[in-house]
Amino acid sequence: MNYTHSRDLREAIRRGEFSGPTCGLVPGYAQSNLVILPRELAFDFFLFCQRNPKPCPILEVLEPGRYEPALTTPGADIRTDVPLYRIYKNGKLSSEEKNITNYWRDDLVSFLLGCSFTFEAALVRAGIAVRHIGEGKNVPMYITNIPTVPAGSFFGPNVVTMRPIPRNKVVKAVQITSRFPAVHGAPVHIGDPEEIGIRDLSKPDYGDAVEVKPGEVPVFWMCGVTPQAVALRSKPSLMITHSPGYMFVTDMLDEDLAVS
Amino acid sequence: MNYTHSRDLREAIRRGEFSGPTCGLVPGYAQSNLVILPRELAFDFFLFCQRNPKPCPILEVLEPGRYEPALTTPGADIRTDVPLYRIYKNGKLSSEEKNITNYWRDDLVSFLLGCSFTFEAALVRAGIAVRHIGEGKNVPMYITNIPTVPAGSFFGPNVVTMRPIPRNKVVKAVQITSRFPAVHGAPVHIGDPEEIGIRDLSKPDYGDAVEVKPGEVPVFWMCGVTPQAVALRSKPSLMITHSPGYMFVTDMLDEDLAVS
Numbered sequence: 001m002n003y004t005h006s007r008d009l010r011e012a013i014r015r016g017e018f019s020g021p022t023c024g025l026v027p028g029y030a031q032s033n034l035v036i037l038p039r040e041l042a043f044d045f046f047l048f049c050q051r052n053p054k055p056c057p058i059l060e061v062l063e064p065g066r067y068e069p070a071l072t073t074p075g076a077d078i079r080t081d082v083p084l085y086r087i088y089k090n091g092k093l094s095s096e097e098k099n100i101t102n103y104w105r106d107d108l109v110s111f112l113l114g115c116s117f118t119f120e121a122a123l124v125r126a127g128i129a130v131r132h133i134g135e136g137k138n139v140p141m142y143i144t145n146i147p148t149v150p151a152g153s154f155f156g157p158n159v160v161t162m163r164p165i166p167r168n169k170v171v172k173a174v175q176i177t178s179r180f181p182a183v184h185g186a187p188v189h190i191g192d193p194e195e196i197g198i199r200d201l202s203k204p205d206y207g208d209a210v211e212v213k214p215g216e217v218p219v220f221w222m223c224g225v226t227p228q229a230v231a232l233r234s235k236p237s238l239m240i241t242h243s244p245g246y247m248f249v250t251d252m253l254d255e256d257l258a259v260s
Numbered sequence: 261m262n263y264t265h266s267r268d269l270r271e272a273i274r275r276g277e278f279s280g281p282t283c284g285l286v287p288g289y290a291q292s293n294l295v296i297l298p299r300e301l302a303f304d305f306f307l308f309c310q311r312n313p314k315p316c317p318i319l320e321v322l323e324p325g326r327y328e329p330a331l332t333t334p335g336a337d338i339r340t341d342v343p344l345y346r347i348y349k350n351g352k353l354s355s356e357e358k359n360i361t362n363y364w365r366d367d368l369v370s371f372l373l374g375c376s377f378t379f380e381a382a383l384v385r386a387g388i389a390v391r392h393i394g395e396g397k398n399v400p401m402y403i404t405n406i407p408t409v410p411a412g413s414f415f416g417p418n419v420v421t422m423r424p425i426p427r428n429k430v431v432k433a434v435q436i437t438s439r440f441p442a443v444h445g446a447p448v449h450i451g452d453p454e455e456i457g458i459r460d461l462s463k464p465d466y467g468d469a470v471e472v473k474p475g476e477v478p479v480f481w482m483c484g485v486t487p488q489a490v491a492l493r494s495k496p497s498l499m500i501t502h503s504p505g506y507m508f509v510t511d512m513l514d515e516d517l518a519v520s
Contacts, residue, residue, distance in 0.1 A: 043303045043369075046310075047321050051331070061307050063412055071311070071409075109303075149331075152323055259519070 006249040010081040019083045021245035024133040027121040031247035033113040033224030036240040039064045042109035044152025051149040055226035057114035057182045065106040073251040084243035091235030113224040114183035118254045122176050131164050131210040138245035140204035143229050145197025156230035159223040164216040182257040189220040206244035266509040270341040279343045281505035284393040287381040291507035293373040293484030296500040299324045302369035304412025311409040315486035317374035317442045325366040333511040344503035351495030373484040374443035378514045382436050391424050391470040398505035400464035403489050405457025416493035419483040424476040442517040449480040466504035
């Protein structure tokens, strides 16, 4: 089914009618990563995002206990409008859930972080096909050897997404994504997975592997799943997130997040 | 005395040898506003800055108890390196101090926010004289009728700076300052003080009045003194700031804060 407004998709998710990855859906609307933490960890994580704006570009932060992102997506409910959630406890993935209503507490603080799905529509408009969309898969994501800047109790490696780009379109892909600093912006690396600590492109840490064809270069962008890799290392008592690739779709337009 | 490196100025301030406003000093180095709050208010204020990036563009936030801005200005001490501080208690200006060593507590969180002095050097380079520098004064600042976006316990009006610009250079001034989003960026208003709630340009709320000559237009930029106007309204138990115009001079270069 095609959804024309982000609200239609969110409502289908809330009713349990859609439960897949969201890449390629409702083009034009900005998708976002979700990180939810207890209030006592929220300042440290805010600081972590401020120091790591490429993987963690903040779109909206909600006051403790709030679950409606009133500034970017009024009427939405971040407890029910994401297709799949992950519950991390003390640095371990504890479970995946279809909604988190039963987990909700008045001291939980929600962070919406920009997602690279936002610039994919712009790539496609410029004639650069996005492989995982073409293959009907989730985007491949990899834990790198690039450390984040630590903040308070949070530290750990950066996660990246990878898209194979024809060699003669790499410059164009850099230019296009540079216009979207609020959704990870320009690539962090072009060409050599090993240099950023990725041994095998066919085995992503999150999402699905995609084909890299002859004449194509693997291009890597910072990824909003970074907080989940960081959770495994810094072991917050509780962190609730989206499941990688199963995003919260906001009412913001991709173009609202572009610089001129 | 001329200071060639920001460190020289900070050391002179620390030794008590310099105690004036910092506008026009050590051109090329980014100056910053300072806001210090107890930890229990720091998340709300962080959120306030995130929602009000034009008046409150964050350059660095320090962990609770830290007083060395190790990321932007290693070796500096924000308790001693500002020429004049203000202590606000429960929404009232309680005192001005030359240093805040005696006020320091392990739960205090320091925020460095961008300052429009940063783009003044770029204006001057483009042949646009900055009146308050020419007159040897502090920049005029005004409380407006433009509300900030509230966050947690923080709410109140925006504060702006004003620079008179010759009518035929207003476009150029917009273009130049647009390159500096991390230090308030483009003007928020051009031309009509009353429209933003300023009744009398000759009576600024902070800083000094400057002459607006025939053929010049008053141009207004968001100002990092906004948190101080907000403190008067939202009455945090304690907020320590710089005194308006008496800034913390960082080791960041103005050009580090420019977009291409």
